[in-house]
Amino acid sequence: MTELDDEDARYLRARLGAVAVPAGRLSADGLLALGRRTGRRRRTAATTAGALLPVAAIVLVTGGFLPWDGNAGPGPAGTSTASPATPSPATPTSAPVTADCTLERLPMPSGAKTGSVLAGSPNGRHLVGSYNPPEAANLPAWWVDGRLQEIPVEADAIARDVNDSGMVVGDGSGPDGKSAPWAYLDGKLIWLPIPPGFTDGSVNAVNARGDVVGTLGGDPDRAVVWRDITTSPRADLLSASKDRTHADGISDSGVVVGGLSDRNLPYRWDADGRGAPLPLPDGVDLGSVRGVRGNWAYGTAAKSNGVPALGSGPPMPVLWDLEKGTATIVGDAMSMPGAGNARGQLVLQPRDDDGVLLRDPDGTLRKLPGEEGWRYGARALDDSGTRIGGGGGARPVRWICRE
Structure with a gap:
């Protein structure tokens, strides 16, 4: 058994819920019972942060792909093939070294059962996520x-994300009982508007200006940017033909990254x-894109073998250089990226390993320390690469590192 945070568990359930199942595989009813539709993968439907799932499940979550044929898949890890003429991040040539970091457990309220870190601010001061009190499934956490x-x-x-100013964004049961997005700043909770024609909404990220991105539930689901949060909040829809879309990250320059839900393809929208x-x-x-910081977006990619949403190739961690328009595989199969920063650093969760790796732009890997017997994951990385947030043993933690 291994620890997995609630956001990833929801993503897995949502991916499974969207699959068109070929004959001879799991029944559609059985898959649908596990989750919601793909485009609304980050709702508050999950009940427990730090839920336990089998070790094999961790490879299904971040990229959203199901089990594969072990003989299929992309080329060697570290290969950049999107633009051969453009230099790509280096590939590590040696085993990870031990990172010079201190592991700290983050406090939780009295009586909380579990907790997790889901994101952090670029300056590293703020971490957000959730904890599980006795009287509720989840409540937002902010450190x-x-x-x-x-x-x-x-x-x-x-709580899904936070910026350097301490604006926290998240989602949960709104005044009408439906999933609703919110922002919290200077002691004020602001419910974000749901435009006519949509039933509910979820958020994923906020940038330095306070622009918030997420997904509106409707027919179809649509990626959205909420702007002018503290004055007169409005929802600007992002279009991509007739596809169901979702937005997962927004840079300080206003570039939004997300995906086409039905086709499992990564997508971006410029500031305009x-x-x-x-x-x-x-x-x-x-x-699948997980997020963006500066000119770098991060996520996973896999080979479908012609069956949408049913991956036959192992999901591989990918780093996108948005300025150069390149995509680079930056790790071994099933090394899931948890967070990235503006320097192009990533935190990775390797297969068959209880630890977390910090990957530098030159390909150097450093393993973060952990307590024996616990499996760790990281979901927040500041722009200096010295402050990292995550979880282990169903407890929220942070690492303070030296460069």
Whole structure:
């Protein structure tokens, strides 16, 4: 058994819920019972942060792909094939070294059963996520310099992201009981508007300006940017033909990354709303973006073998250089990226390993310390590469590192 945070568990359930199942595989009813539709993969439907799933499940989550034929898949790890003429991040040539980091457990309220870190601010001061009190499935968690702060959300809710100014964004049960997005700044909770024609909404990220991205539930689901949060909040829809879309990250320059839900393809929108697919490395035809910081986006890619949403190739960690328009495989199969920063660093969760790796732009790998017997994951990385947030043993943790 291994620990997996609730956001990833929801993503797995949502991916499974969207699959069109070929004959001879699991029944559609059985898959649908596990989750929701792909485009609404980050709702507050999950009940427990730090849920336990089999070790094999961790490879299904971040990229959203199901089990594969072990003989299929892309080329060697570290190969960049999107643009051969463009230099790509280096590939590690040696085993990971031990990172000079200190592991700290983050505080939780009295009585909380489990907790997790889901994101952090670029300056590393803020970490957000959720914890599980006895009276609710989830409540939002917010740590400032390691100290727990209160967010006055009374219903089931989760904090998804935070910026350097301390604006926390999340979603949960709104006043009408449906999934609703919110922002919290300067002691004020703001419910974000749901436009006519949509039933509910979820959020995934916030940038330095306070622009918030997420997904609106409707027919079809649509990626959205909420702007002017503190004055007159409005929802600007992002289009991509008739596809169901979702937005997963937004840079400080206003570039939004997300995906086409039905086709499992990574996508980006410029600050003016113009959209285009993100490139994929050769040998893969499915992709999923987790987030963006500066000119770097990160996620996974896999080979579908012609069956959408049913991956036959192992999901591979991918780093997109948005300025150069390249996509680079930056690790071994099933090394899941948890977070990235503006320097192009990543935190990776390797297969068959209880630890977390910090990957530098030159390909150097450093293993973060952990307590024996616990499996760790990281979901927050500051722009200095010295402050990292995550979880282990169903407990929220942070690492303080030296460069």
